[in-house]
Amino acid sequence: MTAAPEPDDAPAERPPRGFAGLIDLLRPRTTWGQLAGGLLCLVLGFAVVAQVQSNKRDTTFATARQDELVGVLSDLGQRSERLRGDLRELEDTKGDLERDVQGETALEEARKRATTYGLLAGTLPAEGPGIEMLVTDPRTAVRSVNLLDGLQELRDSGAEVIQVNDVRAGAGTYFLDAAGGIEADGRLLRPPYRFLAIGDPHTMTTALNIPGGVVRTLEAAGAAVSITPRTRMAVSAIRSR
Amino acid sequence: MIALIGLVAGVVLGFVLEPTVPLWLQPYLPIAIVAALDAMFGGVRARLEGIFDEKVFVVSFVSNTIIAALIVFLGDQLGVGSQLSTGVVVVLGIRIFSNAAAIRRKLFGA
Numbered sequence: 001m002t003a004a005p006e007p008d009d010a011p012a013e014r015p016p017r018g019f020a021g022l023i024d025l026l027r028p029r030t031t032w033g034q035l036a037g038g039l040l041c042l043v044l045g046f047a048v049v050a051q052v053q054s055n056k057r058d059t060t061f062a063t064a065r066q067d068e069l070v071g072v073l074s075d076l077g078q079r080s081e082r083l084r085g086d087l088r089e090l091e092d093t094k095g096d097l098e099r100d101v102q103g104e105t106a107l108e109e110a111r112k113r114a115t116t117y118g119l120l121a122g123t124l125p126a127e128g129p130g131i132e133m134l135v136t137d138p139r140t141a142v143r144s145v146n147l148l149d150g151l152q153e154l155r156d157s158g159a160e161v162i163q164v165n166d167v168r169a170g171a172g173t174y175f176l177d178a179a180g181g182i183e184a185d186g187r188l189l190r191p192p193y194r195f196l197a198i199g200d201p202h203t204m205t206t207a208l209n210i211p212g213g214v215v216r217t218l219e220a221a222g223a224a225v226s227i228t229p230r231t232r233m234a235v236s237a238i239r240s241r
Numbered sequence: 242m243i244a245l246i247g248l249v250a251g252v253v254l255g256f257v258l259e260p261t262v263p264l265w266l267q268p269y270l271p272i273a274i275v276a277a278l279d280a281m282f283g284g285v286r287a288r289l290e291g292i293f294d295e296k297v298f299v300v301s302f303v304s305n306t307i308i309a310a311l312i313v314f315l316g317d318q319l320g321v322g323s324q325l326s327t328g329v330v331v332v333l334g335i336r337i338f339s340n341a342a343a344i345r346r347k348l349f350g351a
Binding site for chain 2: 031032033034035036037038039040041042043044045046047048049050051053054065
């Protein structure tokens, strides 16, 4: 152990054991070695207090390492950049609205919002970059839950508009197993299932292809999946309700 | 006895002076403290076993703290500083426990 020399270094008379030993331990002996030990213990006590005090002052960042701090800083930088962009946009809108006496800009703003909501609700056709995912199902092994997983994965990876065969997916879209295919929102989909999703093609492709993800599950079930990124495509199906 | 007085005096001094730990020392001081605690427990144990030697105590105290800090420093340079300091703390913690157990056995005979 640390301060234990070889046993043959032991002094001739053994110190008393038990609590007598403890008292013997406390008996003052003034040798240079003892003084040096005392000095070291003084430094130790001082260092402990200094460390405890400095830990008390700020616990969040004092113990963090450099790379963690860099991560926190860059996160904050990105967030403030994003917020500054939002702020600029809102300032622009505010300026437009203030300048606009006839209510022209307000109308424009409202129309834009109506378009956004229409796209999200699925009542408007949409156009933009995205991917086409074709699921061929020769053994009719694809269940409704697989399609639901695919839809959720696309939503999670940022798809704004999704169409499955001729059904536009909305917030309340459901899938049911049915004879000869899968029923979606009351309409029967027959294989092959064709997903059209508008969003960032790269992000969606990556999300679908993760190990254990949608594509792997479908392939394990016996279906074939092909994903084609498109720079421009149209989603024409709309929801009537 | 002198060591105990030194310890108390150090704590009092720390509270009175309220020192700030310099930035370059911040990653290494906690590890050095744990190493020093280990050396101190080792010293008490050696004393109770009757094999205490001041020279060994002083040398082991100083070298342990320096080596512990050096290991963490090296780890920081290699990019595994946090893992390595965890490892050092675990090892020193085990040693402190085994020393404490030896002390307990000497004092209570159990």
